[in-house]
Amino acid sequence: EIVLTQSPGTLSLSPGERATLSCRASQSVSSNSLAWYQQKPGQAPRLLIYGASSRATGIPDRFSGSGSETDFTLTISRLEPEDFAVYYCQQYGTSPPMCSFGQGTKLEIK
Amino acid sequence: QVQLVQSGPEVKKPGASVKVSCKTSGYPFTNYFLHWVRQAPGQGLEWMGWINSHSGGTEAAQTFQDRITMTRDTSISTAYMELSRLTSDDTAVYYCARLSTSSPPYWGQGTLVTVSS
Numbered sequence: 067e068i069v070l071t072q073s074p075g076t077l078s079l080s081p082g083e084r085a086t087l088s089c090r091a092s093q094s095v096s097s098n099s100l101a102w103y104q105q106k107p108g109q110a111p112r113l114l115i116y117g118a119s120s121r122a123t124g125i126p127d128r129f130s131g132s133g134s135e136t137d138f139t140l141t142i143s144r145l146e147p148e149d150f151a152v153y154y155c156q157q158y159g160t161s162p163p164m165c166s167f168g169q170g171t172k173l174e175i176k
Numbered sequence: 177q178v179q180l181v182q183s184g185p186e187v188k189k190p191g192a193s194v195k196v197s198c199k200t201s202g203y204p205f206t207n208y209f210l211h212w213v214r215q216a217p218g219q220g221l222e223w224m225g226w227i228n229s230h231s232g233g234t235e236a237a238q239t240f241q242d243r244i245t246m247t248r249d250t251s252i253s254t255a256y257m258e259l260s261r262l263t264s265d266d267t268a269v270y271y272c273a274r275l276s277t278s279s280p281p282y283w284g285q286g287t288l289v290t291v292s293s
Contacts, residue, residue: 098277103221110271111221116280123280154221158275162235163209165275167221 068093070155072168078176085142087171089155094135101156102131102140104149105170111154115140142173150175178202180272180284187290193260196287198272205253206230208274212246212257216268224270227255262291 069092079085089100097118103111113122115131118138128143142149155168183197198210212224225236227246234246245258255272269286 096277101281110269110283110286113281113283117277120280156221156281158211158277158281160277163211163226163275164235165211165213165223165226167213167223170220 067164068095068157068159068166070157070166070168072153072155072171074171075169076172076174078174079145080176081145081147083145085140085145085149085173087140087142087153087173089133089138089140089168091136091138091157095138095157096159097134099158099160100131100133100138101158102129103154103156104151105154106151114153145173147175149173178274178282180274180282182270182272182284182287185288185290187292188262190263190291190293192262192291193258194262194266194289195256195258196270196272196289198255198257198284200253200255200274203274205248206250208276210248210255211273211275212244213271213273214268215271216265219268224257226275229255259289262289264291267291 071090073088100118102115105111119131130141132139152170152172154170158165179201181199186194188194206229209226211226227234236244243260248255271286272284274282
């Protein structure tokens with residue numbers, strides 16, 4: 067089982083600042099099987115990034131993903147008020163088609 | 177367009193079972209595995225297992241291996257997840273998701289299952 071560890075647990079920033087969220091895997095993950103989600107209270111997770119760096123449909127370009135093997139990063143270039151939420155990374159393989167999630171990073175307003 | 181539409185909310189008593197459906201459209205059903213994920217109130221996302229929509233083969237996370245049954249009906253492009261011996265800890269939103277390395281993930285809207293006496 068691949069364990070994903072996200073850091074920090076909580077990130078306190080102000081609108082307009084840059085946010086950098088980390089996701090570290092316990093073993094190498096294929097780049098085309100790493101995704102990032104945003105979740106707000108009472109809502110389903112919203113896909114932001116898939117394939118480590120591809121933005122999902124309708125996602126603003128201030129969101130970007132990068133990384134490979136065991137270290138992945140979600141960057142929000144300039145925080146908007148609506149970006150304050152919980153963010154999860156996810157890996158999903160094909161052989162076998164397993165899946166796991168990080169524990170989440172809460173992005174809060176400073 | 178790809179859609180996964182789940183069944184409605186459920187309220188169950190402890191010890192009962194619940195069966196959640198996930199009706200898919202917009203793609204060849206048997207070409208993709210479907211996964212089940214849940215999220216308890218205030219908690220993170222927890223992977224439960226997958227079903228091979230073509231063969232019907234399944235694999236479950238160890239936590240659920242003795243309580244989960246995943247099936248599918250290819251004639252109506254629908255997958256099912258049944259969880260037995262429910263306790264209050266099983267109160268959660270349950271999601272189906274199509275996960276593939278060749279396309280973006282797609283998720284159902286979620287099904288709230290409440291376990292209460």
